Amino acid sequence: MVKIFIGSDHGGYNLKEKIKEVFTPLGYEFEDLGTNSTESCDYPIFAEKVAKKVIETGNNGILVCGTGIGMSIAANKFSGIRASHCTDTFSARMTKEHNNSNILCLGERITGQDLALDIVKVWLETPFSNGERHLKRLELVKNFENNN
Numbered sequence: 001m002v003k004i005f006i007g008s009d010h011g012g013y014n015l016k017e018k019i020k021e022v023f024t025p026l027g028y029e030f031e032d033l034g035t036n037s038t039e040s041c042d043y044p045i046f047a048e049k050v051a052k053k054v055i056e057t058g059n060n061g062i063l064v065c066g067t068g069i070g071m072s073i074a075a076n077k078f079s080g081i082r083a084s085h086c087t088d089t090f091s092a093r094m095t096k097e098h099n100n101s102n103i104l105c106l107g108e109r110i111t112g113q114d115l116a117l118d119i120v121k122v123w124l125e126t127p128f129s130n131g132e133r134h135l136k137r138l139e140l141v142k143n144f145e146n147n148n
């Protein structure tokens, strides 16, 4: 079974708990790396936990904060992470097909719960297109990790 690592800060905690309900019906295993309440905490701590598991295992991850932006900034600092902040299902599909996104970032304070759950489903179920032009572009992005 494919495993998804999920994490949030306090601003994304409630949406994280809702997202966890969709994994089993869709056939995904998951591991929740925290946070475990709405008590104030620091989003980079959870971005790091999820990013490291994604790199280590080759599985995908989901990160939720208030806007989704802090999580995406933090996760994208890790070599090998392609974190995508999505607020619509079209972007969720394209970022898997074209960018081979391995972390989805969502903002509980900006994206309504039902839309967020649709975004999650589309992102989980869309495969990378494996197209030559996209592989080439991802390679160009990967080079930035080594040279900057």
Ligand code: RB5
Binding pocket: 009, 010, 011, 012, 043, 065, 066, 067, 068, 069, 070, 071
């Ligand atoms: C927490 O108040 C908030 O700053 C955080 O959840 C996130 O939106 C940061 O980008």
